[in-house]
Amino acid sequence: MKEKENSTAVLEARQLTKSYDTAAGEVRAVDRVDLRIEKGDFLALMGPSGSGKTTLLSMLGALEPPTEGQVMLRDREIGKMTERELAQLRRFDIGFVFQSFYLVDHLTAQENVRFPLGFNKDYSPDEKEQRASELLRMVGLEDRSDHFPRQLSGGEKQRVAIARALANSPAVVLADEPTGNLDQESGDSVMEAFEDLHQRLGQTVVMVTHDPLVAQRARRVVRLKSGRVVEDQEQTG
Amino acid sequence: MNDRWYYRLINREWKANRVAHLLVIAVLALTLVLYGFYGLWGEQAATEGTYSTDRLDLPSRIMVFYPEWTSRLSHPGFALQEMVRESRVQRLVHHASTGLFSRISTEVGTVDAWGLDTDDSMIRTGVRIAEGEWLSDSDDIILTCDLAERLQVQVGDALPLKHLPSDGGEPVGGEFVVRGVAESRDGVEQLVMFPRDVLASLADMPSHNAAWLWPETRMRNPTQQVKSALQSLLPRVRSPLYPYSHAAGDDVDNPSDHEILGRMGGLPGPFLNRVEPTYLYRRSVGDHLASVSRGGVVTVSGLIGLMFIVVAVALTITVLIMVLDRQTTIGLYATLGMKPSDIGNMFRVQLIFDSLVGTTLGAAALAVLLSVMGAQEAITGVPTLTAVLWLALQVVLVLWGARVATVLSGSSDLRAHLRGDTDFDWWSLVRITPQPAGEDAEGVE
Numbered sequence A: 001m002k003e004k005e006n007s008t009a010v011l012e013a014r015q016l017t018k019s020y021d022t023a024a025g026e027v028r029a030v031d032r033v034d035l036r037i038e039k040g041d042f043l044a045l046m047g048p049s050g051s052g053k054t055t056l057l058s059m060l061g062a063l064e065p066p067t068e069g070q071v072m073l074r075d076r077e078i079g080k081m082t083e084r085e086l087a088q089l090r091r092f093d094i095g096f097v098f099q100s101f102y103l104v105d106h107l108t109a110q111e112n113v114r115f116p117l118g119f120n121k122d123y124s125p126d127e128k129e130q131r132a133s134e135l136l137r138m139v140g141l142e143d144r145s146d147h148f149p150r151q152l153s154g155g156e157k158q159r160v161a162i163a164r165a166l167a168n169s170p171a172v173v174l175a176d177e178p179t180g181n182l183d184q185e186s187g188d189s190v191m192e193a194f195e196d197l198h199q200r201l202g203q204t205v206v207m208v209t210h211d212p213l214v215a216q217r218a219r220r221v222v223r224l225k226s227g228r229v230v231e232d233q234e235q236t237g
Numbered sequence B: 001m002n003d004r005w006y007y008r009l010i011n012r013e014w015k016a017n018r019v020a021h022l023l024v025i026a027v028l029a030l031t032l033v034l035y036g037f038y039g040l041w042g043e044q045a046a047t048e049g050t051y052s053t054d055r056l057d058l059p060s061r062i063m064v065f066y067p068e069w070t071s072r073l074s075h076p077g078f079a080l081q082e083m084v085r086e087s088r089v090q091r092l093v094h095h096a097s098t099g100l101f102s103r104i105s106t107e108v109g110t111v112d113a114w115g116l117d118t119d120d121s122m123i124r125t126g127v128r129i130a131e132g133e134w135l136s137d138s139d140d141i142i143l144t145c146d147l148a149e150r151l152q153v154q155v156g157d158a159l160p161l162k163h164l165p166s167d168g169g170e171p172v173g174g175e176f177v178v179r180g181v182a183e184s185r186d187g188v189e190q191l192v193m194f195p196r197d198v199l200a201s202l203a204d205m206p207s208h209n210a211a212w213l214w215p216e217t218r219m220r221n222p223t224q225q226v227k228s229a230l231q232s233l234l235p236r237v238r239s240p241l242y243p244y245s246h247a248a249g250d251d252v253d254n255p256s257d258h259e260i261l262g263r264m265g266g267l268p269g270p271f272l273n274r275v276e277p278t279y280l281y282r283r284s285v286g287d288h289l290a291s292v293s294r295g296g297v298v299t300v301s302g303l304i305g306l307m308f309i310v311v312a313v314a315l316t317i318t319v320l321i322m323v324l325d326r327q328t329t330i331g332l333y334a335t336l337g338m339k340p341s342d343i344g345n346m347f348r349v350q351l352i353f354d355s356l357v358g359t360t361l362g363a364a365a366l367a368v369l370l371s372v373m374g375a376q377e378a379i380t381g382v383p384t385l386t387a388v389l390w391l392a393l394q395v396v397l398v399l400w401g402a403r404v405a406t407v408l409s410g411s412s413d414l415r416a417h418l419r420g421d422t423d424f425d426w427w428s429l430v431r432i433t434p435q436p437a438g439e440d441a442e443g444v445e
Helices: A053-060 A083-093 A109-119 A125-138 A154-166 A184-201 B004-016 B018-047 B076-086 B089-098 B145-151 B196-202 B216-220 B222-237 B255-263 B285-295 B298-324 B327-335 B340-373 B384-409 B414-419
Strands: A009-022 A025-038 A042-046 A068-073 A094-097 A172-176 A204-208 A220-225 A228-234 B061-064 B109-116 B122-129 B158-163 B172-183 B189-195
Touching: A009 A053, A009 A204, A025 A053, A025 A068, A025 A204, A025 A228, A042 A053, A042 A184, A053 A172, A053 A204, A083 A094, A083 A109, A083 B327, A094 A154, A109 A125, A109 A154, A109 B004, A125 A154, A125 A184, A125 B004, A154 A172, A154 A184, A184 A204, B004 B018, B004 B340, B018 B298, B018 B340, B018 B384, B298 B327, B298 B384, B327 B340, B327 B384, B327 B414, B340 B384
Parallel strands: A042 A204, A042 A220, A094 A172, A172 A204, B061 B189
Antiparallel strands: A009 A025, A009 A068, A220 A228, B109 B122, B158 B172, B172 B189
């Protein structure tokens, strides 16, 4: 297991547990997981279906409350945050990329990227437009800024989602099967985007995938099985 | 502080879900038409037989005509109408209130009236009432509906009155008989009274009071017929919540009336001379209930009430479905950092828009419907209760939709919303969660 107790974790799970009551009894999707994510990590959460990786990612991103345990973001416990603090956390500290893209259909690519910036008072309206354009350029979609999601391919949608996730320069980007709905070529382009932002910006990325080829591109791989961490290893580029 | 982006988002949101919004608007408009229509029906049913022109519980003024005036009647039915219109009745009110009643020591109250000052400006004045009697040294006297209601007068009743002879001597007593209703220059019905000894000289008048009443009287007059045709158009642009305020007698072609009534606070534009609903009979809720029992219209009122409940439930469910249908979007917005209050506001703004558009369309449709039916002739009062219920429905509708959206977006399980799992905690809609200080201090920038 990887241990970096001396460094400051961007995100940390402590004895994180998620259980569901089913007809067959209690099912633990995530079972007492301890995980530290350091600044600059490019981490892949791997495991077979039902191993709890998406549930773990959702709890790390405050999208789902844990049954037990704590999630710490920069030493602040998410579970004790107010509604307002959670909203701010999702705005500024965490960027999400989903398998199903979850772009806002009635907004253009540019407007989708600008969406999270709407809450950011550090930018003027003009600067927000510039920031959105810059991010789209970074993911190679500057010529698609006025297109609506329905006019974009799957890979393009996902790259827009990546740009949106980066809008407020979050501490960590959480990506749930970002290539799961994409063909090989599109998946590669998305992964290149992730690698690029990790290398150029030092962006912390936590990515759920069940694809070994995708996981290979991460710097660290955490394997889950039956809700528990069974392996945590660094990979060399 | 919200910037234009936020409102652009709301606009796009609305357009993206326009089918649902148009459904809400259509339901609202249809509801208003039905509710207004049946509300009118209920009002009419409730008042039928109780507030006819034969029983003058209507907002009437009492007018006492003197022999000198009646002698000027060349054609009783028509000329009286003209006389009333041309006789500066209101000036006489002023005269009576300032001169006549100063000689009366015992007062039981005052009623409001309008009068013309010497410079022809309108003034509001009080007419004093003395022990149920009043004196007159002038040709007529006009009192407001307060007195009519207090005296419970109706056509055919005789009232003991005193008047001052023109030479200023002692008041002379006499009996005045209410002969009917006439219409003043501002379109208000007034009781027409004559001294009993004068009635004989009016033998050529039609005995039935209807001959003295508008619209029958008015309709004999070709000019009035033209005016009536014009006036019949007016209710089409009026609020359907006031379909009962009759336009009869409005001088749509008389600029001076426009000016005068404009100063009185009348409506702007071509409807300056429209009398404000304060002239109309206003009933309390108790009166409504009493009318219902007397008129035997429990069924009608019950239907209206039942319809209100059904409509309220239908609209509530429609809005609920509309919001829940956007569960994924709401979850996404929350995931991207929108506060629940911002998301709730988004729905609030959209629903207020829907509410306004639906009400406007419904009101227009109802006005057209009522005009086509000629319902403007039905003077049955102001349906205050209807208006209040409708307003309450709108408020509940808007608050309800926004509340559902707020609760959805405030859920701790956004992942379920993103998946579209409707695992909704209904109790959370009524649960009040204390917000930390400054929760709403920061909005979308």
